[in-house]
Structure formats: structure tokens, C-alpha cells
Amino acid sequence: MGYIISFVTKSVRRRLPKYVSIIIAIGLGVTLFVSVDIAVNSLTEGIITSSSQSLGEFDISISNNTGKISNNVLNYIRENFNDKIVAATGRITLSTTIFANRTGQLEKDIDVIVFNTTDKDGEQKLGYLKNIDGRKINTTEIRDKKYVLIPEPLAEKLEVKKGDIIETNIPREYKNGTTLFVHVVFTVYDIISFEGKATESQGLTVWLSRSTYNAIADPDGVYWNYFDTIWISLSSNHNINPVDNNYAKKLAQEIKNSLINYLNDDSDDPSITVMAIRAEIEESIREGLNSFKIFLNMMATLIIIAGILLISNIQMISVEDREIQIGILRSLGAKKGEIIRIFILESVFLGLFGSVLGFFGGLVLGKYLALYINNIFQIGGTPIIVINKGTIITSIVSGILIAVATGIYPALKARSINIVEVLRGVKSYKEEKLSKKGFYFGWVSILFSIFLYLKLSRVSDGFILTKEGWRTIDAQFYSLLFLSALMLGLGLILSQFTSRNFALNLISLGYISVSVWWFRNGIQLLNESGNADKIFYVALLMLISGTVVVVGVNLEILGAFLRKTLALFEKTRAIGVISTRSMTSKKLRAVLTFSIFAIILSINVFAATWGVSVEKGSVDLWAFYSGRVDIIVDLDVPVNPAIYNYSQMIYRLDPHVTDVACTRHATGYAKTTSETLGTPFIPVDLYAWNSSIMKNQKGEYRFDIITNPVLKKQTTEQAIDTLPENEQLNISRNIWDLFFSGQNFTVDGEISNGTDALPPVILTGRRTITDENNTIILMTKYGAMKFRVLASVFNYGPSAFSFFPIIFIPERYVTFFEGFDYINYPNYYFIMTEYPLNDPAVRTLAQKIEKESNSADSDLRKLGYLVGALATPVWDYYQEFVKIYVGFLDFLQLFLSTGLLIGIIGLMVISLRNVAERKREIGMQRAIGFNRKQVVLSAIFEIFTLGFIGLIIGIINGLIMANSFTKLSKIDFYIPWARIWLYFAVTFFSAFFAGLIPGIKVARIPPSEALRYTG
């Protein structure tokens, strides 16, 4: 081993200039992994820090489905968990609009925090509120008075100061269960500094004493002893004493079990929810960003595959360059294993150099990635750059792994050189059959395909795949894997009986056919589940490998074609023969060279095409999804139409308004029936409809039912979207009629009034909460209740944009839910106009609506209403979506461009090494009459051809994939010509200079000197 180390160190030192390109390529690969690691860690910490700040010092929340939790529970917690918690406090939090009288500023969605000024427990332990001058605020001074405290950020937004008057609405609840909004005027008692508790909800809060609130909101004194949430702190200062997430979750479970006992809640689905909220948020952020990290790492891996191809290519050139050296070593007695060790050890050295380079590259790129992502997703704040031990380990391990992975094949190649041939200087360029190893590998592949088929039969309907069985993620995933393994196995076995080219053609054409077929037909599943990404990756790899191999195998045909084309011109005849023959003589190297570009450009062109299609081609889709709604108006306080007819006001503002629909909207909680008992409910938007408000002035239902594919089976015998349009409309009307018929339904969809009958709901949109059980559980005032899902409606205004899933409930069931008092007072308006979706007049109308509602001199204000109206053109939602989406795709392209850089470096290095290695041949060419220009042109043409093969494969693959995605999403397909020209230009110039520079360099060498070159 000693001589190997000594040999390797000397070899690396001597060949270091030649290895620079390898080290750079490894460094770029490591840079990608390290930068993803740093960027995602930094973003994670940044988001966690800002989310934690929103929680103040709280760790655990206790709530229940009625939104009213007794003071007894708070006392119970304090008594029984005193030694485990720092503080427990009860809160009521309302989201409302605040209006500042002096400045006329209005801010919506501000949290009013109702706190108990006598609650010394939470108060003292979590610190005191201080004003902006640093003075401690005695909160008892605002008791029983119409005083509020405002944190600095909100004070700045409203431009208010101490002593100013603000107005808001507080819901007042009466004994009979009804709720009314009361317009209240408060005086700002003090401005509190943005620290400690005042950081809750980012400081966009108004602090109100419990006694004042009760006097306003609870005139009957019914809810005096109730909160909406109890908050528990496990540390008084999380910056100094952070809390372990697992401990918080364990304690939350312990508290829950204890409370279930205390409350004697023996129901299957306990109404109490105890959540280690800080830990849950942190974990969900980590989980969410981890998926993002996995996605970026997948992309990085693709780029690194391109990098590996480059490094392998250079390593192979290096092996060929050193064949005589290896031959001499072997003839002197070096064993095959020792040759392998020499090459692998060299790779490890190179990997270490690359790791160091990549680590520093990653630091720089990671910082910029974090800032870029921060900017795209409008996360806000400056990301804190996080470098931990994992990052350093990632850089070292990935560097060495990349280097070793790329060193294995050349090492095996070096091991198996023919000593006699290399010492004689003979090179062979004949086509060989795949070796026996290929034959055995073929059988292994067949066996693996059988294993995959068995897996497939388990996840689908059985051994024979049916159309329905195929419609699951796992079935498609295993089908593609099965077909890949089967075709590979059969091809390799076949190659023993026929030519290698024929076998490889069969395999690669099979891969292309299957992947293209999937992109045309199987891709729909991607629309239905985010987990279908893995199928996409398999199909992507099949398509890229298929196209690369099929072109590689038939490179001679392409070479002959180019040769014939160049032969048409006198000046290029000899160049054509030399460059095309030279290109096809080292097929593997040629394939490795163009596949670098093919891989990178496939993804780049896909991202660019998809991005421009989303940007330009989805207006009609959004118009459809929005249900032809142009503006959505959200009022934070329902308006009594008898006092102020909001719809009429809208009609009055613009004669082009064709329809205004209004309804009531409230927040509910739901989960699917397949989820286990105890699974937390998630927030959903509930919309209450009756048939008259769902119908327009012509008496037609405003929104058409278009079923969610998952629910097709349960809704109708046939899939609605495959029927002619008029039949679809008939079915849609029938479903609405059923929904409003006042009937209940069995799980099978039969009308029934029996005990098995369930009330109907209709789900909407793209973000659904559903499974195949066609039922859903909603949290009602009377506990968890099961509902029958009748259908899904896709083309409904808010559903395309809503953060939460949207559920329609028939108006007759609104009494089951909180927030639907005075059902005839609408708070949600859908406005349809004659204008196109993106007409500027729509925005003007939206601005007029807001002014008419929110301004100090509006009719509503004169009538004493304080209404915070948010009128948003649907086009804005769309633009916002497109901005983030296209921004992300741009980011993806930027990220992938690192791969393009690898491709360019690859072309240059390969061309340089190629030309350098062929000095003697070039000397000979010069001797028989090639002039310098012809030598340079030959070099350029060869590398040009390879670059352009990669470009063409990349463009075709990218367009195939993007076209399928546009069909899937029903958006118009646009080809990003500007980007394609850019890639063309990049390929053109990089290939041109890659050929030109070494070409000129070698053409300058006197032929007599070149002829003496021996490697």
C-alpha cells in the first residue's frame, strides 16, 4: 500500500493542472449540496424564529370545539401541573378591523387580545408589558375603562399615539345564543414596546382588559368565566431557556389525558384539544422545508449526475492518456487490484480538494439561495445563515462520494487494459457485444422486474392490471419500475444473440415509448396528489436515459448524415470526415459529453416552458376556476341588507356589473372519515347556501358541479367531465337540486330519512379535504358529525385561491356551526362583470368598493357601521400566484443553471483534453495537407455537434414534459422562444470557444513537433 500512496501523491502532484477541471466539477457538485443545506437550514431557522416570536413565550394551547373553555380548566392546570409549567393564562382573541379617528387609517385582520389584568400568575412569570419609553405598564389602570394598549408595529401602521381614539367591532353574545357586532370606541392608553408578550401576532394586536371586554361582549354575564384558549408556558424566556419539543409534546399529551378525566369526556372524539403548538409549528416548518430540501436535492442530484458524467469522461480520458504508464506498471508486476486502488485513491484525493472548494462555494451560494427563496416566497426578514456540523460532513462526504463514484468505471477500465496492446500503442474501435456480465445483469434485472411485478400486484387489483387499479400512485410507480427493469433485462439478454446496437436501441426506444406514453396518459395522477412526484422522477429518468442512449447508439448514422452533408461543400469535405469519424470513434465519451447538456437542458427547458405557459396560458383556466367571478369582497362584519344594501351599492358603482352573489362565510373544522380518532381537525372555510342565493337573476345555478376525480364513482355512474357539455350541465343541476332538496343521504348516496342518513355537503376546489369514503367529519356545536359529500365544484371563485379547504353547507344546517348568526346578513360577495378578467376597470371597481366601504365618509360609516372590506380582483390572486410560481420556476432554472455551468466547463475540458490527446494525429493531418484553419474547424465541429445533440435532446424532452403538464392543467402551451434562443446561444458560444481555443492552440504547434507527441 505504501508504494500506492507514494505513487498516487506524486501522480496527483504532477497531473494537478490536468485535474483542476475535475476538482472544479466536484466542487460544483459539493457546492450544490452544501448550499441547499445552508439555504434551507437558514430559512428554517428564520421562519421558526419569526413564528416563535408570534407565539410570545407560549408552548402549549388548550381549546375545544365550542370556542369556550372554562376558567375551571385553567385553575385545574395551575393546581395539577404547577411544578411542570412556568405559567398558564387564559385568552380571548378576536380578529377585527381597527379604525384610527385622527389619521383616518384603517387596518383589517388585527387581533384583539383580551387579557385578565388580575392574572398575576401569567403576568409576572412571563414579564411585564413596558411602554416605548421603557416604563412598566400597570395593566390594572386600564381595567373597566375603554382603554386599549397598542404595540409599536400597529401604532406605526395606524399612525396613532397615546390618547388617540380608535374604533372597532366587538361581537356581543346574548343568552339566547345570538351574536351581534357592537361598534366600540376606545382610547389608546399607551404604546407598548415590541418585546416579550407584545410580540404576539407580530405586534399587530390591540390589548384589551377582560373586564372591559366582558362589559361590551357579554352583557348577560354568561361567559364571564370562559376563554377561547388557555396558553401554557414552559419557559419564561425561550431565547435563554429553549424548550425541548419532545418534552412539550409529551406534556401536552399528559395534560390532555388528565383533562379528559377531569371533564369526564368519554366520547370517541374528545372535544378538548391540547397542542404543543410551538413544537408542532416548528416541526411542520421543518417538515415542509425538508420536502423543499428533498426537492432541491433531487434537482441537485440531477445536476450532479451531469457532473458525474463529466468527471467520468475526464477520468476516462485520463486513463487513456495513461495507458502506457498503466501498461508499464502492470508489466512490472502491479496487480489489477492495485491499479484499482491507485485510481480510487486518486479520486479520494481529488474529492477532498473538491470538498474544500465546494464548502466555500456552498457558503456563498447558500447565502444567495436563502435570500432568493426568502424573496420569492415573501417570507420577510433576513435569513440567519446557519452552518452546522452536518453541513461540513455533507461537504466532505458528498465530495468523496462524487469523486469515488466517478472514479470506479475508469478504474475498472484501467484494471482491464490489454498490456500488450497498450505497450504496442494499438487502439481498437470495433463494436463489441455486451460482455457476459451484461448477460448475467440482464437476468438479475429480469428477476428484479418479477419482484416489482409482485409488489405491483399487491398495490393494484391483482396480477392483471385494470384501468382502475392503475389509477393509484403506487401502481403507476411500480408499473414504471417494473417495465424499466423488464426492458433492461430482456435487452441485455437479447444482446448476447444479436448486435449490441440492436439491443440498446430496443431498450432505449422502449424507455422513450413508456415515458412519453406516461407523460401523455398517466400524468393525471400528479394533479390529484402531491405524493405522485416519485412517478414523475422515474418517467423523467426513463425519458432522458432513453433519448440519450438511442442517440448514442445511433451516433454513426448521425455521423454519416453529417458527413454526407458536409461533403456537399468542397471546403468542408475533409473536415466532415475527420470530425464525424473522430466523434463516433469514442462513442462512450461522446455520449457522456452530450448527455451532460441533455440532462440539464431537459429540466431547464421544461421549467422555462412550464413557467411561460403558466404565465401566459392560464388566464382562461383561472377565469374558469374563478367561476367567472371578477372580484371577491370579504367584509369582516356582516351587513344587514335592510339597513344598507351592499349589492345595490356595487351595481350602482359600475353599470358593467352583471351579477352579485352574496353569502355568509365562517371558519369551521373538519377531517376525513379515514383519519383516526383523536386526529386534530383542520380549519376549513364554511359557506352557507340556499337555492335562491346560489341562483342568478336568470334563475340558473351560478356555479357548475364538476366532480373531483376521486369522488367520481360515488357521485354518478359516469365521470361527468367525459360527457357532452349539456349532459354535464343536467347532472350539475340535479346535484344542486338534491343539495337544496332538504333531504339527507346514505353513505351510498341514496335519499333517506332513516337513522343512517347524513346531511349533505359539497366540497370545492383544488385544495380539498377528502378521501374515497365519500363522507367527511365536521366539528359542530354538538360535537363531531359525519356528512355525506355529494360532489365537488371546481369552478368556484375562492376555491382556487383559498388557503383552507372550502365546504358548502345547506343553509338549513347553519345552526349547527358557530359564526352563522343572522344568516341573512351576508359578509361575502362575488362580483361578475362584463369586463375580461384582466381588464384594469376591474381593479378600479374593486378600489371603488373598498373606498365606499372603508372610508371615513362612506355611507356605511355614516350609518354607524365600521366595516373592513377587502375587495380583491381575482386577477390579483392570479397574478400573485403566477408571481410566486414563476419566481419559483425562475429560481429553479437559476439553480439548474449551475448544471449548465458544469456542461460548459465539461465541453471546454473535454475538447481541450480531446485535442491535446490527439496532437500526433493532428500533426499527421497537417503533414498530409490540412491547414491550420481546417484543424481548428474540425475541433470546433466535433464539439459543436456534441453540444447541439445535447441541446436538441434537452429541448425535445423539455417540451414533451411541459406539453404534458399543460394538457394536464388545461392551460395553453407556449414555447419560451427567448429562453430556447438563450440556451441555443449558450450552447453555440460555449461549443464554439470550447473547440476554438484548444483548436488554435494545437494548430499552432509545428507538425514536426506534434508528430513526436507520445502522450
Added chain:
Amino acid sequence: MSENLVIIKNLHKIYDPEGANVHALRGINLTVKKGEMLAIMGPSGCGKTTLLNLLGGIDKPTKGTIIIDGVDITRLNDDDVTNFRRDRIGYIFQLFNLLDFLPVVENVALPLLLQGYTINSAYEEAKVVLRQMGLGDRVYHYPNQLSGGQAQRVAIARAIITNPAIILGDEPTGDLDTKTSMDIMNLFRRINIQNKQTLIIVTHSRAIAEQCDRIVHIENGVVSKEEIIRGD
């Protein structure tokens, strides 16, 4: 007596690898007649190959003139000397210097393609010459599939295909056994007689040199002796 095809006057060549200043040729004066078959002999490092390279225009002399067929090639620029070499000189090397990645026919046809022949006519011409060389059945073979003698015959075919005025051979039999070497020399003689082409061959072998019309001995960069083997 034939006219002089090659006139070399006071030819000097100094190599300067890393300041070593090697004086390879120190004033060569030599003439070669049209249709003559000339052997150049001398010990290793005496300047034989350098002289041949200068004659072929693949290297530049430090001083002196080389007139071939009335053209002073030392005054031509790189493009012109390349064209001159392409049209008027055939080159044969000890190690054959065939392009490994081209089949035999393309190796041979390459000089014609450079002259502007179409692919088909160049290939046809190459096949004719290869048949003359006894390689009719090796047309689509690759160089690594040929024996040393066959490879050298391909190299000769490539050298003569443009019917050059002069053929230069740098130890063309140096890598071959005695019998094959003699076969190659017979081939050279046949070409020399049939095509009236001038051949200048660098060799170490006295037996090979004796197949030529005249032997020029070079020592320390100058012509030390001339021997007439046959002819007038």
C-alpha cells in the same frame, strides 16, 4: 540527365528547447533529380529526420533555402506551404501515422478530399490505389486490424494518391521485418519507375539504402559522403 527537382542550399536548423540550442543541421547543400530514389543515412541524431521535415515543409529552417520544383518553400507562408505539401508531397512515416478512427479507404482518400474531390470519386480512386497495393480486401478495415506491412502499404497508398512530385519516407521500414521491408522497397521502386516520382527515404539500414539510386550520408548536420548505387 534529368533536371534537379530539389535544390537545398546552406540549410541550417537550430532547435532551442528550453535554451538548449541544438544545432541539428549545419549547412546542408544537396540536389535531388527528378525521378531519383535517394536514401539518407546517418547515425541517430545526425539530422536525417529534421532534413526530411524541412523538405516536407512541416518544419521551418533557421537558415537556407529549399527549392522544390522551382518553388522556394522556405519563403511560403503556412497556408501556402500546406497547400504545396498537399499537392506536391507525399509523406510516409516509420509508425505509419494512420488515423485509427478512419477505415483504410478514408485514410487513403483524405488527401484527395483536401484537394476538393467529391466523396465518391475520392473513395473510388482510393480503392483503385489500394487494389494496386494488394489491399483490395482491406478497404473497410481499420488500421488496428492490419499487419505492420499492410499498414505501411496503406500509408504509401495515401502518400501516392495525389500523384505528388516527391515522396518522403521517414524510416518507412523501420518498424517492419526484413522480408516485409524488402517488399515495401520493391513497391517504392515500382512507384518510382511507373510514376516517375522522386523518393527520398531516411533509413538506418544499409540494405534498404542500397535499393535506392544514391545514398547521402549525414553526420553532425552536414553531408559527409555521397554514394551512387545505380544510374548515371
